[in-house]
Amino acid sequence: MNVDNVLYLIDSAGLDTPDKVDRATSEWPIKRLGELREQLWEILRAGSDAALKKTDASDPFDFVASASMRGEDGCFAWGCRIGKARILSRYGALYARRVLIPVRIGVSPIYGETEHEARYGFAGTLMSILEYRPLIENGIASLSAGALCYCREHLNKAVPSHPKIESIARSLIDHQSKKFSASIEHRSDGSDMLILSGPEDYLPHGKVFYRFSNKNRRAVRKVQSHAQSQSNAGLTLARRKLVVEQLFQRIAYDVTIQQYFTTSNEAAYLTDLPGEAQVLNLLNASEENEVRNALFAKHLLHSVPLLDEVPIEIIIKLRKEEPDAFLQYRAAIAKVIREYGKGKTSLSEKDAKNISRDILEPELARLRIQANTIRRAGIRKAAAKTV
Numbered sequence: 490m491n492v493d494n495v496l497y498l499i500d501s502a503g504l505d506t507p508d509k510v511d512r513a514t515s516e517w518p519i520k521r522l523g524e525l526r527e528q529l530w531e532i533l534r535a536g537s538d539a540a541l542k543k544t545d546a547s548d549p550f551d552f553v554a555s556a557s558m559r560g561e562d563g564c565f566a567w568g569c570r571i572g573k574a575r576i577l578s579r580y581g582a583l584y585a586r587r588v589l590i591p592v593r594i595g596v597s598p599i600y601g602e603t604e605h606e607a608r609y610g611f612a613g614t615l616m617s618i619l620e621y622r623p624l625i626e627n628g629i630a631s632l633s634a635g636a637l638c639y640c641r642e643h644l645n646k647a648v649p650s651h652p653k654i655e656s657i658a659r660s661l662i663d664h665q666s667k668k669f670s671a672s673i674e675h676r677s678d679g680s681d682m683l684i685l686s687g688p689e690d691y692l693p694h695g696k697v698f699y700r701f702s703n704k705n706r707r708a709v710r711k712v713q714s715h716a717q718s719q720s721n722a723g724l725t726l727a728r729r730k731l732v733v734e735q736l737f738q739r740i741a742y743d744v745t746i747q748q749y750f751t752t753s754n755e756a757a758y759l760t761d762l763p764g765e766a767q768v769l770n771l772l773n774a775s776e777e778n779e780v781r782n783a784l785f786a787k788h789l790l791h792s793v794p795l796l797d798e799v800p801i802e803i804i805i806k807l808r809k810e811e812p813d814a815f816l817q818y819r820a821a822i823a824k825v826i827r828e829y830g831k832g833k834t835s836l837s838e839k840d841a842k843n844i845s846r847d848i849l850e851p852e853l854a855r856l857r858i859q860a861n862t863i864r865r866a867g868i869r870k871a872a873a874k875t876v
């Protein structure tokens with residue numbers, strides 16, 4: 490199975506801890522890292538084929554992790570990527586039946602990337618996979634390539650909704666681009682750093698950084714209007730337009746990946762970035778669905794405990810030993826989705842309040858009690874292990 494091959498590749502290369510990854514990706518010859526990266530990419534591509542063959546009965550807690558959830562949404566700092574991977578792992582251990590995690594950043598070649606970017610991106614990917622390890626080893630998570638190897642014509646055949654997704658992205662570019670602003674910093678290496686600021690619905694931290702080297706200035710010139718001057722203001726405007734377009738195109742592509750992998754499995758899109766969810770909502774939009782989704786969002790969304798103090802290995806062990814504690818909340822959510830989320834039953838504001846009060850709030854209260862029990866058990870076991 491591909492996930493076993495991923496872990497075997499990492500272990501056999503001696504990269505089984507973040508410190509070893511940091512040291513190796515800084516010191517190894519770039520050719521050696523390139524070969525390892527190519528091997529990992531081939532294993533992930535094989536994992537994509539395996540993911541499409543899973544056709545057993547779907548479950549509301551089968552997920553495809555979005556680019557934001559897996560830390561591939563624009564902020565590639567190790568702290569952000571590892572933090573996102575850690576949250577995804579804990580959520581998966583507590584609530585998911587299974588999670589498919591596409592991987593692209595750091596392993597899929599990028600045109601014009603520098604050696605530093607290749608080393609840094611690959612290191613972040615390896616560190617993220619180490620966070621997923623407990624889920625992978627216990628069959629909760631599987632990895633796949635986060636890129637679809639199709640030309641435009643065949644991509645439209647593989648994902649029939651792709652043209653509509655692209656149309657949604659173009660519409661969002663037209664309607665949302667004015668909400669973004671940009672400034673440029675000139676770097677000592679001759680490159681320019683564009684700082685894009687905008688709504689956090691689309692940008693992590695509300696801003697993101699893009700490096701423009703001599704190699705990709707041609708793309709900017711294609712965007713820049715002939716009527717614009719060659720002033721700094723004109724160049725900044727052209728670059729802002731380019732990166733905003735790329736931002737929405739990346740979100741659209743990520744939704745396309747989710748659609749591709751759920752043709753047979755019907756897995757849900759797991760995201761913490763409203764902009765990603767927006768594209769999927771628009772893809773499936775109808776007036777009735779929009780009203781229904783608005784009511785769900787208003788009354789039924791809530792946070793769930795992630796048990797940060799408890800080692801994830803203990804959570805998985807308790808999940809095996811006491812499965813009912815992990816299944817009751819999922820069953821409640823499944824009931825809501827089954828009866829109100831997809832059916833033709835009308836949903837009023839009163840209905841949404843009643844669902845929250847009668848079905849979800851009792852399970853959420855029970856879940857918090859169980860969380861405290863598990864937390865105390867995990868802390869005791871961790872303390873005993875330390876002694």
